Amino acid sequence: MARKTGSHSEITGPRVRDAALKLIAQHGFAAVSMRRIAEEVGVQAGALYNYTRDKQALLFDLMRNHMEELLAARQEAAVSGDPVARLDAFTRFHIHWHLPRGDQVFISYMELRNLTPENFAEIERLRKVYEDELEHILQDGVDAGLFHLDDTKVTTLAIIAMLTGMSTWYRAEGRLSLDRIEGLYVGMVRRLVGI
Amino acid sequence: MARKTGSHSEITGPRVRDAALKLIAQHGFAAVSMRRIAEEVGVQAGALYNYTRDKQALLFDLMRNHMEELLAARQEAAVSGDPVARLDAFTRFHIHWHLPRGDQVFISYMELRNLTPENFAEIERLRKVYEDELEHILQDGVDAGLFHLDDTKVTTLAIIAMLTGMSTWYRAEGRLSLDRIEGLYVGMVRRLVGI
């Protein structure tokens, strides 16, 4: 439903971001035009520039927002205690947080090459903060003699790749319930660290 | 170096594919124009249409070629014998084959959404053939009482995601040698199947 002229700043902003998120995940950043995003929102293309400086800023905002929300949620969900409990919590957090955000996850991995170098560096910095969270858990587990693995850094990257890969095949109507899959991944992550 | 007019069919064809591969991996399919590919090859844009029906066919050929070469190489490298040996061989094959083909791997995962539905279905079919190779190894190992895992299908997908993720961070000049990394992944895959 296209809107007529008028002032709608308080709702149009989020709608622009939602439309861009959905369309970019579906077709790719370069394949989605500003006109197409505007059409989805129900405004004319020129109106989008009240909410973003240009197309690049729109992509960067989506990706930075995704990473910052991830880090904030992670900080809230982090548990203290023994490394095994922290590892299990990390696995469950990663799955629970990423799974309902398929579009954001997809964009954050696929559209890195369409960022300017400065914007790319910032996203990579945020991603590294998240990876370091897991790496510290593994290192603490190794130091405590609880985990048995050959290389902390490589195991960190392997676990994250394994967990994130779930987004590419999981379907809510699939063979296994989310709880069951989560349990499977908790078990596999434990195996990877030798417990 | 731009070429002058003349007949060069025997060399231009592969050069078009090489240029498209490199540029699409770098910038994404939608972001790369036929003009840019032609410039890289050293011909005018119109000349590309002697080698591809249109831009879509160019992408599909790259992806189909990648998958068919993968399956052919896999068939040649497959070993028989006990499941543990077959699993180790699969791990080493996957790493050795994918690592020097970063551009192809990247495109094959990133550009699926830019294929027409028919072309997408064909690529997915080929990918499933490869996944089934690993799944059969896991199932045989479970049946023989050698592997101990909770779900063959999920473990298959987890292993492939873990192995393929290596392409996103491996650098030849990095901290670890390829042999060392390969050994680490063989160990992690073994752990994932409970041996």
Added chain:
DNA sequence: GTCTATATAATGATAGAC
């Protein structure tokens, strides 16, 4: 087989009216 030239359509972004 490649070139030049072109048809036709779409793009990102801006200016000024309301």
Added chain:
DNA sequence: GTCTATCATTATATAGAC
């Protein structure tokens, strides 16, 4: 804040000369 209108550029693909 949104609209209409538009600029300047770029896109895919084709036609016909050589």
